[in-house]
Each structure stands twice: as C-alpha cells, then as structure tokens.
Amino acid sequence: MAETELELQTDAVETEVENERRGMxxxxxxxxxxxxxxxxxxxxxxxxxxxxxxVGPGEPAPNFTLTTFAGEEIGAAEMQGKIIVLNFWASWCKPCEQEAADLQTAWEMYEPSGEVLFLGADYVDTQIEASKYLEKFSITYPNGPDLGTRISQAFRIRGVPETYFIDKEGNLAYVKIGPFTTLAEITDIIDGLLDS
Amino acid sequence: MKSRLFLFVLLIALLLAVPVSAQDNPPPDAPTDDEINAVAKNMYCPVCENVPLDVCPTLACEQWRAQIRELLAEGATEQEVYDYFVLHYGDRVLAEPPRTGLNWLIYIVPPVVILAGIVALYFALRNWRKPVAAAPQSQAEKSGEPEDEYMARLEEELAKRN
Amino acid sequence: MLASLGYGALVITFLVSLYGVGAAIYGVTQNKASWVDSSRNAMLLTFPLLTISALSITLLLIQMDFQVEYVASVTSRSMPMYLRITALWGGQEGSLVFWAWLMAAFASAVTLRDWKRDREFLPWVVVVSLSTLAFFLILIIFFENPFVRLWQSSSGEIISAVWQPAGTLPFIPADGRGLNPLLRHPGMIIHPPLLYLGFVSFVVPFAFAIAALITGRTDDRWIRVTRRWTLWAWLFLSLGLVLGGRWAYDVLGWGGYWGWDPVEIAAFMPWLTGTAFLHSVMIQEKRGMFKHWNMFLIILTYDLVIFGTFLTRSGVLSSVHSFAQSAIGPLFFVFIVLTLTISLWLLVRRWAELRGEEQINSFFSREAFFLFNNLIFMAILVICFWGVVFPLVSEASGLIGQAIPALSNVFTGQKITVGPIFYERATGPLWAGLLVLMGIAPLSAWGASTAKTLGRKLWLPTIISFIPAVVIFFLGVSGAALLAFWLVSFVTAITLYEFWQGVGARVRTKGENVFAAFWALVGRDRRRYGGYTIHLGIVLMAVGIIGIEIFQTETQGTVPIGGEIALGDYLVRYDSLADFNTPDGRNVARASISVFRDGEYLTELNPRRDYYFESQQTMTIPGVRSSIEDDFYVLLVDWQPISTQSATFKIYHNPLVNWLWFGSVILIVGTFVAAWPEKDRAAIRENKHLRVQAPASAD
The missing domain is CATH 1.20.5 (Single alpha-helices involved in coiled-coils or other helix-helix interfaces)
Structure with a gap:
C-alpha cells in the first residue's frame, strides 16, 4: 500500500518538473x-x-654540442663539413662492449684523413665507470657525457648502443640500432658516404 | 550489552596491533647503505623507468648508487646530490618534477579543476534547493516508538522507489 | 592447421560482428523484429567462434609450435605447462585475443538474459557490444595477429606471414624466447584475467546506458537491469587491482604492492569512476536525481577502460607492464574519439528528458553525502589522470619549443617523472575525506536529514570510536597515523553499530534470536548490508595500507656468513648461501637466514635471486614471514656481489600489511551478498512495482 502512495507522489513531482524542462x-x-x-x-x-x-635517415640531424670528459667543447663548428659517427653507449651496457674495439679500430683508420669525426655520447652513466670503460678499450676519439640526456632526447634514442651517421651536409644518413658485429659493417657505411 | 562489550574488545584488539617505529642510529663517517637508499628512494633512473633508484636492480642504477655514495662521502647534502643528478641526467631523475616553468602545471591544474568542480557543485546545489517544493516529508522523524525506528527506516528505504 | 583454424575463426567473428551491428540497426530502423533477432544470434555466436580461436592459440602454446611467431616469443621448452597456457595473455597479441574472448563471453551472456520487459534496448546493446568487439578484432586481425607464422625463403630470409608465401618453407626455431620472467608467477595466472574481466564487464552497463539514451527510455530501467553487472564488474576490477598488488609484492621485490606506476593508475582510473557510479546510481534509484551524472559516469568509465588499454598497448608509456611498441595507437585514438563524442552527443540530446525529479533538500541527506563522495572520487581521478598524462604532455611540448624557438625555454620537452610522492600527498587527504563520508553516510536518511537528526544517531558510535584511538595514542602513535586509525575505527564503529541496531530491532520486535535476526536482517536488504560488508572490507584494507605507508621501516647491510643485521625488534643472521642452476634455465642464488625477534628464534627465510639465462633478466624473490601483525620481508640484493663469503640484504618491516589481503576477502564476501541474484520475493516486488508504474512510464 505504502508503495502505491509513494509512486503517486513521485509522479506528481515528475509532472511538476516537466513544465520547466529544457535542454542544456x-x-x-x-x-x-x-x-x-x-x-x-x-x-x-x-x-x-x-x-x-x-630520427630517421634523410632528416637533418639535430644540432648538439658534446662536452668531452676532457672538457673540450665540440659543436657545429668542429663538425662542419665532416662525416659524423655519433655512438651512444654506456659502461653498464654489455652489448656496447661488443662493438667498442671495432669502433676504435675504425676511428684509427679514418682519423688521419680528417674527413670523419667519431663522437661518443655516454648515456646515463657515471664518470668513474665511464673512464674505466674508455681505458679498457683504449678509446681515443672524443667522448663525453650526455649531459641532461639532451643529445639522446634530441635523437630520440630507444636504448644503447645506437649509432647515427651524419653526412657532410649535416643530414642523417644511416642509423644503427644495437651493436655492430663486424668492423666491415662500420667501414662499409663510412666508405659509402665518402664516395658519394 | 554483551555483544556491545564484544564490539569494544574487538575494536581495541583490532587497533592494538600497531608497532612503534624504529629508532635511528647515529650516522658514522662513511655513508651507510640506508643513507644512500634514503636519497635514492626519491630518484628514478631512465634505464628502469617507474622503479625507484633504491630498488632498481640494473647495473646502471648500481653505478648511480655508487655515485651517490661518493657524493655523500664527500660531504654533499641530500639536495646537492639531487642537483648533481639533475645537472647530469635531467629533471626526470627526480621523483617529483621541480617547480619550474611548464612543470608548475602539474601542481596547479588538479587543484584548479577540483576547485572548479566544488564551485560548480555549490551553485548547482543552491539552484536545486531554491524551489523547495513540497518535498515528500515521510522521513524517519515521524516514527513513534524508538524501538521500531531503525526497522521503520529500513523498510522505508526498501520501499522508497522499488 | 591450428593456426589457420584460429585465424579463420577470428575473421569469421569479425564478419559476424559487423553483420550483427548492421542487422540490429536495420532491424530497429525498419521495424523488422526478425533482423533484431538475427543480430542477437550473431552476438551469441561470437563467443563459440572466439573460443575456437583462443583454444587454437592455447593448443599451439601447449604444443610449443614455434613456427607461430607469438608462440616463439612467449614460450620456451623449459617452461612448465601452466605457464605455457597462461602465456596466452603474456604477450600483446595473445592478450588481445583473450580480451576479445572475455568480451564475447559477456556479450553472449547478455543475449541470454530475459529481454521480455526491455526489448527496445536489445538492438542497441547489440550494436554497442559488437562494435567494441569488432574494434578489438580489427586490432588483432590487421595489426597484432597471433597466428602469424615464420617462413624461410630460398635465400635464407625469414618472413612472417599468416599464409605461406610462394617459394618459402616453414621455419621452425629450435626454441622460443620464453615468457618474461616477471610474468612467471602464479599471481600472473589470475591477475590479468580478473582485470580484463573487470574491464570488459563494464561494457555491459555502458551498452545499456547508450541503449537508454538512443531509445529515449531514460527512466532508471537501465540502471536496474545493469546493477548486478556493474557490481560484478566492480568486483573483478577490484580483485584484479588487489592481485596485481600482491603480484608486485611477491615478485617485483621492492617491498611494496603499489608503486603509482602509470599502468597501475590506468587500471585504477576506471575503478574510481566505477565506484563513484555504484554509489550515485543509488541516488537515481531512490530519488530520481543525477540522471545526467550517472550517464556521464558510465560513459567515462567505459572510455577510461579503453584509454587504459590504449596507454598500455600503444607504447605511449614505458613501464613494467607495457607491451612492446606497437602501431595500434592511432586506432585506439580514433576509437576513443568516436565513442566519447557519440556518447556525449547522445547525452546532450536527451538532456532535457534526464532532468532530476526531485531536489536536494539538505546537505545532510544521504544523496548529498553520495554527491560529496562522487566529488572526491572525481578529484582523485583528476589527480591520477593528470599525473599520468602530464609527463607525456611535457615531453611532447618540446615539439612546440622546436617549432617556435622563442618559446623553447618554456617548452623544453624535458622528460619528467611523477612518482608516488606526488600522488600520495595529493590524494591522502581525499582518502581521509572518503573515510569520513563512509562513516557518516550510512546514518543519514534519504531526502530530508538535518544536522540534528544526524547528530542524534552519530554521537554514540563516535564516542565508541574514540576509545581505540585513545588506546593507540597511549601506545605512542600520533599525528597523521593517529587520525587515520581513528577514521578507521570511526567507520568500523558506525558500520557495526548499524548491524547491531538492525539485529537489536529485530530481536525486540520479532522476538528472533540474534543469529536468526542477523540472517533475516541481511536477507531483507542484501544490497545495504552487502554494501556495509564491502565497507568493512575496505576499512580492513585501509588498516593494511596505513600500516605499510606510515610504519614501514627498512634497512640494508652487507654481512659475512654468521653476520647479523638488526631492524627494530628483529634480527637476521646470514647462515649460508646455495648457488645452483635449475633445469628450466635459471641460475639461483638462495640464501638461508635465521630471523630472531627480541632474541628469540622465529623462523628460517630463503630470499633468492633468479637469473634467467634466456632473457638475461634477474628476479629478486623475497623471503617473507607473514603474521597478522606484520610482514618481515627480506631481499637478497642482487646488485652487490653475492658470494658465500658475504651478501647484501635489504630488509623491510611491513606492519599490518596482511590486513590488506584479508580485507579484500571480506570485500568479495560483501559483493556476493549484495549482488547474488535474489529469489522470488524480489521478482514479485518488481512486478508489483511495474503494475503501479505502468501508466506513468508511457511518456
């Protein structure tokens, strides 16, 4: 019984409200x-x-400045007109060790010509460990920390190791994700760029 | 009465099981693992995203903790450690964005949206209340015997719109 | 063969879903009932079809048919049977199929209900459910196909394709890559399915809401129909979240269960809106108010489910949960845009019809408290949403900075982290507010309630609630912890007081004994007392959360064999270390330690470190001693050298944490009480109600 009463009451209210119904x-x-x-x-x-x-091949490479562990600044002026091999690495990165020696050998091959510049950007690493790593593989090309992860963000890297080849016009020519397995892999790319 | 007593006992038992927090021990010269972890807890390394530095198992994070140890041993304060890491690895190392530039948005937007919600709700409520029409006054207040009050309310709720 | 069968079943299901959507729309617009029936049959058919598909993958996984790329990527020969089966949801492709299969199960279950009294909803429920299903099938068939196989061309190149390309031979890898070690845990068997169940079951109330908006039958029928669906959905989602926490606690090895990880939050957001929805629908049922709001909440819940899936599947986030980078992001985006705009457009169109029937008469009425509850849930949602989304916005803003160099100082595009500190600080007071409401609201009345009437009911349980608070104050607890414990005892006192009053009233008026009275009371209004039981479960969980959040202590130390580390009253002694390889491809370093408390020997624990050779991943499995009072949680820290000479241990003392798991059991009980189908009496009452309602509802 009580239910019926209540329902009727609600209905009454409903009709009352109906009059003032309007949209939003x-x-x-x-x-x-x-x-x-x-x-x-x-x-x-x-x-x-x-x-x-x-960042894919063909695109202009992002501008960056690398401050090496030695304190030397390498910017646009130093890179002008050279083929740049930018390698992202870290001392905690096991796969990086696979390619470290090959990269150094390649650097020793091309350094005298002055046409190719190798750069190492040390990603999310501590200086002590990084120095040990450079010493272990007797790496001589300029290496420096990726301060504030700015360079890696500019290249939008996904991990280490990754290597970016920039041609003489400053355009990205080739991207290598993961470690190089042979020395020839590195030299083939650079020779291709030198020829063109 | 008996079960009310039981209720007390239960509640007290429920809340008795609270330990007293541990005491601190005096800091020795070389930073302890705990001191390093205390700092690392508020940091994140890009290699293992979303896992705090104090528990991240990767080699990269191990090196970071070694770096913290070294900085602390050199007498750096907690803040100086954070500053060092921000300089080297960017803002992302901090568990909370620093309060600068665009980052202010993270702190400002939620309170603003929530406040806007409260204000909107307040006006909406005032709006609704204005035409206090003959609201159905069939509430619990009219009940007679106190014994039945609860039952009455219960039955009424069941009946309301069912 | 199996792969072709499974793939064929997928494609047929997709076509059937499209047909179902078309037939339903055609049937309802042309008023042809047979087409609507046909669409209903189509929806029914999706479940057996997808079962074939899901079973095919499962069989392929069991047989370790590594020619199938998915099988090779998630299983390996060393994996035990149960893990090979659960690998169905261990990778992107398989878990999407699993998602779709559960979705089809719910869709089919809905078609089997009795539609007599709401036939007009049927075609639209079919349209919404099958469109959602079809969307997921598009993702599976065109982008994330689990049936892709490996083929080798004559030049030795490996090609992935569903069908054998010309001039190639099947390529069968010797072994698979194996499941991510993080996912090799019994908790993984049950956590994702429950979460997915929670996700897909929210599609049902959403489908009914949309059906109500389209048909214009905007009374609370859709809410009544979906009430139980919503409750089950909520239960699954809650349990999925809790089990996810349990998994993290047992496997991730950081002494906690919840890290405010973006993906955790992605699953948590629909839970927030879903919980708000569960409360606010009651206002509509009892008082006929907030119809817009309920529609909005269910639309939001549905799209947050899709958004959460988007976040985890599209590679937008990187976290322990996210699947690999994938091309399905843009599709998700299109789907979210479509569903959100269409639903909201429908809602705006029916705005006038959804006006409330009554007003809020008092700030102390039940509906007002429910409104505040909703407000707080929305506030938590805003914080969570912004916390997850802002880092992505910040990073993406770098594009503006690049385009307009003048602004590059503001829009730096820096990556940032939003960690637990942010969420805990921002939501802490809000959780406390929810506890207050949870305490007061049950004592308020629908409609009119004044401060006076409320105060009269409130004073006794409030005083009772202070007693335990005073006791723990003298035990040395103060500050935020004291307040939190008082709130807990406040809610507990009031909830138990409600039970007590009800039982008491029945004993007095009906002369029943206490147990009979309790049984009858709960049976009389299962929804109410089920709800209270859920509240008690939540309160117990809150005790666990307060325990670990406020009272957790930890220490770390490197000790030689026989060395000791102390933490509070506890002391651990490093006894020995075993280092061995297992047949399933792990190297295990397993320490034996003795735990003492107040100088008394308690137990031996075996924290260990598992290194998986295949994936080169390590797992730190804690050794835990659990009691009702606390957990003593020891990790063998992997990143320091482990040797038989010395080892590093990290030790956590997590007070009260088990109350969290216990509370979730109570929560299940409560939901069962509230949602178990009622017997005849309810049906009779409903029929009676319909008879009275009939003339009025003919609008």
Missing part, C-alpha cells in the same frame, strides 16, 4: 565540448610524441 544551456554545451576536445587533444599529443620513433 548553450554555454554549458560549449564548455563541455571544449573540455572533451581539450582532453582528446592531450591524448593526440601523446600519440604524436610516441609515433615519432627515432
């Missing part, structure tokens, strides 16, 4: 859609950021 006001609509669009834009931005992937 315009500004509320605009605000709501603005919010939704804003949120979607945020998601879209994330997507764009992740879909980018590594």
């Amino acid at each position: 006001s315009l500004w509320a609509k605009l605000l709501a859609w603005g919010l939704v669009l804003g949120l979607l834009a945020v998601v879209a931005v994330q997507l764009v950021a992740t879909q980018q992937g590594n």
Whole structure:
C-alpha cells in the first residue's frame, strides 16, 4: 500500500518538473565540448610524441654540442663539413662492449684523413665507470657525457648502443640500432658516404 | 550489552596491533647503505623507468648508487646530490618534477579543476534547493516508538522507489 | 592447421560482428523484429567462434609450435605447462585475443538474459557490444595477429606471414624466447584475467546506458537491469587491482604492492569512476536525481577502460607492464574519439528528458553525502589522470619549443617523472575525506536529514570510536597515523553499530534470536548490508595500507656468513648461501637466514635471486614471514656481489600489511551478498512495482 502512495507522489513531482524542462544551456554545451576536445587533444599529443620513433635517415640531424670528459667543447663548428659517427653507449651496457674495439679500430683508420669525426655520447652513466670503460678499450676519439640526456632526447634514442651517421651536409644518413658485429659493417657505411 | 562489550574488545584488539617505529642510529663517517637508499628512494633512473633508484636492480642504477655514495662521502647534502643528478641526467631523475616553468602545471591544474568542480557543485546545489517544493516529508522523524525506528527506516528505504 | 583454424575463426567473428551491428540497426530502423533477432544470434555466436580461436592459440602454446611467431616469443621448452597456457595473455597479441574472448563471453551472456520487459534496448546493446568487439578484432586481425607464422625463403630470409608465401618453407626455431620472467608467477595466472574481466564487464552497463539514451527510455530501467553487472564488474576490477598488488609484492621485490606506476593508475582510473557510479546510481534509484551524472559516469568509465588499454598497448608509456611498441595507437585514438563524442552527443540530446525529479533538500541527506563522495572520487581521478598524462604532455611540448624557438625555454620537452610522492600527498587527504563520508553516510536518511537528526544517531558510535584511538595514542602513535586509525575505527564503529541496531530491532520486535535476526536482517536488504560488508572490507584494507605507508621501516647491510643485521625488534643472521642452476634455465642464488625477534628464534627465510639465462633478466624473490601483525620481508640484493663469503640484504618491516589481503576477502564476501541474484520475493516486488508504474512510464 505504502508503495502505491509513494509512486503517486513521485509522479506528481515528475509532472511538476516537466513544465520547466529544457535542454542544456548553450554555454554549458560549449564548455563541455571544449573540455572533451581539450582532453582528446592531450591524448593526440601523446600519440604524436610516441609515433615519432627515432630520427630517421634523410632528416637533418639535430644540432648538439658534446662536452668531452676532457672538457673540450665540440659543436657545429668542429663538425662542419665532416662525416659524423655519433655512438651512444654506456659502461653498464654489455652489448656496447661488443662493438667498442671495432669502433676504435675504425676511428684509427679514418682519423688521419680528417674527413670523419667519431663522437661518443655516454648515456646515463657515471664518470668513474665511464673512464674505466674508455681505458679498457683504449678509446681515443672524443667522448663525453650526455649531459641532461639532451643529445639522446634530441635523437630520440630507444636504448644503447645506437649509432647515427651524419653526412657532410649535416643530414642523417644511416642509423644503427644495437651493436655492430663486424668492423666491415662500420667501414662499409663510412666508405659509402665518402664516395658519394 | 554483551555483544556491545564484544564490539569494544574487538575494536581495541583490532587497533592494538600497531608497532612503534624504529629508532635511528647515529650516522658514522662513511655513508651507510640506508643513507644512500634514503636519497635514492626519491630518484628514478631512465634505464628502469617507474622503479625507484633504491630498488632498481640494473647495473646502471648500481653505478648511480655508487655515485651517490661518493657524493655523500664527500660531504654533499641530500639536495646537492639531487642537483648533481639533475645537472647530469635531467629533471626526470627526480621523483617529483621541480617547480619550474611548464612543470608548475602539474601542481596547479588538479587543484584548479577540483576547485572548479566544488564551485560548480555549490551553485548547482543552491539552484536545486531554491524551489523547495513540497518535498515528500515521510522521513524517519515521524516514527513513534524508538524501538521500531531503525526497522521503520529500513523498510522505508526498501520501499522508497522499488 | 591450428593456426589457420584460429585465424579463420577470428575473421569469421569479425564478419559476424559487423553483420550483427548492421542487422540490429536495420532491424530497429525498419521495424523488422526478425533482423533484431538475427543480430542477437550473431552476438551469441561470437563467443563459440572466439573460443575456437583462443583454444587454437592455447593448443599451439601447449604444443610449443614455434613456427607461430607469438608462440616463439612467449614460450620456451623449459617452461612448465601452466605457464605455457597462461602465456596466452603474456604477450600483446595473445592478450588481445583473450580480451576479445572475455568480451564475447559477456556479450553472449547478455543475449541470454530475459529481454521480455526491455526489448527496445536489445538492438542497441547489440550494436554497442559488437562494435567494441569488432574494434578489438580489427586490432588483432590487421595489426597484432597471433597466428602469424615464420617462413624461410630460398635465400635464407625469414618472413612472417599468416599464409605461406610462394617459394618459402616453414621455419621452425629450435626454441622460443620464453615468457618474461616477471610474468612467471602464479599471481600472473589470475591477475590479468580478473582485470580484463573487470574491464570488459563494464561494457555491459555502458551498452545499456547508450541503449537508454538512443531509445529515449531514460527512466532508471537501465540502471536496474545493469546493477548486478556493474557490481560484478566492480568486483573483478577490484580483485584484479588487489592481485596485481600482491603480484608486485611477491615478485617485483621492492617491498611494496603499489608503486603509482602509470599502468597501475590506468587500471585504477576506471575503478574510481566505477565506484563513484555504484554509489550515485543509488541516488537515481531512490530519488530520481543525477540522471545526467550517472550517464556521464558510465560513459567515462567505459572510455577510461579503453584509454587504459590504449596507454598500455600503444607504447605511449614505458613501464613494467607495457607491451612492446606497437602501431595500434592511432586506432585506439580514433576509437576513443568516436565513442566519447557519440556518447556525449547522445547525452546532450536527451538532456532535457534526464532532468532530476526531485531536489536536494539538505546537505545532510544521504544523496548529498553520495554527491560529496562522487566529488572526491572525481578529484582523485583528476589527480591520477593528470599525473599520468602530464609527463607525456611535457615531453611532447618540446615539439612546440622546436617549432617556435622563442618559446623553447618554456617548452623544453624535458622528460619528467611523477612518482608516488606526488600522488600520495595529493590524494591522502581525499582518502581521509572518503573515510569520513563512509562513516557518516550510512546514518543519514534519504531526502530530508538535518544536522540534528544526524547528530542524534552519530554521537554514540563516535564516542565508541574514540576509545581505540585513545588506546593507540597511549601506545605512542600520533599525528597523521593517529587520525587515520581513528577514521578507521570511526567507520568500523558506525558500520557495526548499524548491524547491531538492525539485529537489536529485530530481536525486540520479532522476538528472533540474534543469529536468526542477523540472517533475516541481511536477507531483507542484501544490497545495504552487502554494501556495509564491502565497507568493512575496505576499512580492513585501509588498516593494511596505513600500516605499510606510515610504519614501514627498512634497512640494508652487507654481512659475512654468521653476520647479523638488526631492524627494530628483529634480527637476521646470514647462515649460508646455495648457488645452483635449475633445469628450466635459471641460475639461483638462495640464501638461508635465521630471523630472531627480541632474541628469540622465529623462523628460517630463503630470499633468492633468479637469473634467467634466456632473457638475461634477474628476479629478486623475497623471503617473507607473514603474521597478522606484520610482514618481515627480506631481499637478497642482487646488485652487490653475492658470494658465500658475504651478501647484501635489504630488509623491510611491513606492519599490518596482511590486513590488506584479508580485507579484500571480506570485500568479495560483501559483493556476493549484495549482488547474488535474489529469489522470488524480489521478482514479485518488481512486478508489483511495474503494475503501479505502468501508466506513468508511457511518456
């Protein structure tokens, strides 16, 4: 019985409210859609950021300055007109050790010509360990820490080791993800760039 | 009455099981593992994202902790350690973004949105309350005997719109 | 063969889903009931079809058919049978199939319900469920196909393709890469399925909500129909989260269960809106208010489910959970845009019809408290969402900085981390606010309630709740911890007081004995007392969370054999270390340590470090001594040299943490009480209600 009464009461209220029924006001609509669009834009931005992937061959290489462990600054002026081999590595990175000796040998081959510059960017590493690593493989080409992970972010690297070859015009020519397995792999790429 | 007593006992028993926090021991000269971990807890290394530095098992993080040990041994304060790492590896090493530039947004946006929500709710509530129409006044207050009050309320809730 | 069968079943399911969507729309617009029935049959068919597909993958995994790329990537010969089966959801492709299979199970289950009284919903429920399913099938068939096989061309090149390309031979790797060691844990058997179940089951209430919006049957019928679905969805999601925490506690080796990892939060966000929804639908049922809000909440929950899946699957985030980089991100984005805009557009279109029937009369009424509860849940959601999204925005803002050099100082594109400190500080007070509401709201009445009436009910349990607080104060607890424990005892006192009052009233008025009265009371309003039981479960979980958050202590030390490390009352002694290789491809370093408390020998623990040769990954498995009072959690720290001479241990003392797991059991009990199908009486009551309602609902 009580149920019937209550239902009737609610119905009465319902009809009363019915009179003042109206849609959503315009500004509320605009605000709501603005919010939704804003949120979607945020998601879209994330997507764009992740879909980018590594900097690819053919694109102009990002500008960067490497401060070596010795304190020397290597910037655009030093790189001008040279083929740049930029290797990202770290002392904690086991695969990096596979290629370290080959990279050094290659450097010794090309250093006299002055046409090729090897650079090592030490990714997320501590200086003590890094020096030990450089010593262990007697690496002589300029190496320096990737301060503030700026260089690695500019190249959007995904891990170490990764090596970027930049041609004389400053365009990215070749990207190697993971370690080189042979010396020939490195020299083939550089010779190809020197020939063209 | 008996079960009310039982309720007390249960509640007290429930909350008795609280330990007293551990005491600190005086810091010796060389930084202890605990001191390093205390600093590392608030840091993240890019190699193992989303795992705090004090528990990250990678070699890279081990080296970072060694670096912290060295800095602390040289007498650096906690803040100086953070500053060193931010300089070398960027803002991402900190568990919380530093309060600079664009990063302010992370601290400002949630409170602003929440406040906006509260304000919107406040106005909406005021709006709703205005036409205090003959609201159905069939509430618990009218019940007679105190014994039945709870049962009445219960039955009423069940009946309300079912 | 199996691979072709499974792939064929996938493609057919996709076509069937598309047909179902088309048939439902055609049937409802042309008013042809037979087409609607046909679409219903199509939806029913998706489940057996996807079962074939899922079974094929499972069989391939069991047989270790490494020619199938997915099998090779998640299994290896050394893996035991149960892990080979659970590898179904161990990788991107398989877990998407598993997702779709669960989704189809729910869709089919929905078609089997009795539609007599709400036939108009049927075609639209079919459309929403099957569109969602079709979307996931697109992802599987075109982008993340688990049936892709390996072929070798005559020049030795390895090609992945579903069908054999001309001039190639099947290529069968000698062994697979094996499942990620992190996922080789019994917790992994149950955590993802429960989470996925929670995710997919929220599609059902969403489908009904959309059906209600499209058909214009905007009374609370859709809420009544989906009430139990929502509760089960909520339970699955809650358990998925809790088990995920348990897995982290047992496997990840950082002494905690919740790291505010972006992917954890991605699963947590639909739980927040889902919990808010569970509460606010009650206002609509009892008072006919907040209809817009409920619609909005369920739409939000659904899209947060999709968004969470997007975050984990698209490679946007990197975390322990995320699957490898993948091309499906843009598709997810399109799907989110479509579902969100269409649902919200439908909601705006029905705005006027969804106006509330009553007003809020008092800030102390039940509906007002539920509203505050929703407000807090939304606030936590905002914090979580922004915490997850902002680092990505910050990084992406570098693009602006690059484009406009003048702004490059502001839009640096720096990567940043948002860690637990941020979330804990921002949400801590909000959780406390929720506890307060959880305590007060049960004592308030629907409709009108004043400070006075509320205060009259509140004073006794409040005073009771101070007693344990005073006791623990004299035990030396103060500050935030004291406040938190008081809140816990406040909620517990009021909830038990509610039970007590109800039982007491029945004993007095009906002369039943205490147990009969309790049984009858709960049976009379299972939803209410089930809800209270869930609250008690949450409160117990809160005790565990407070314990570990506030009272956790830790220490670390390197000791030789026989050496000791002390932590609080505890002392551990390093006894020995065993170092051996196992047949399943691990090197295990297993320490034996003795644990003493107050000088008394307690137990032996064996923390260990497992190194997986295949994947070159290590796992640190803690040695844990659990009791109702605390966990003593010891890790063999892997990153210091381990030898039989000395080893490094990290020791955590986690007070009360087991209350968290125990509370989740109570939570399950409560949900069962609240959601178990009711028997005849409910049906009778509902019928009676319909008879009275009939003339009014003909609008």
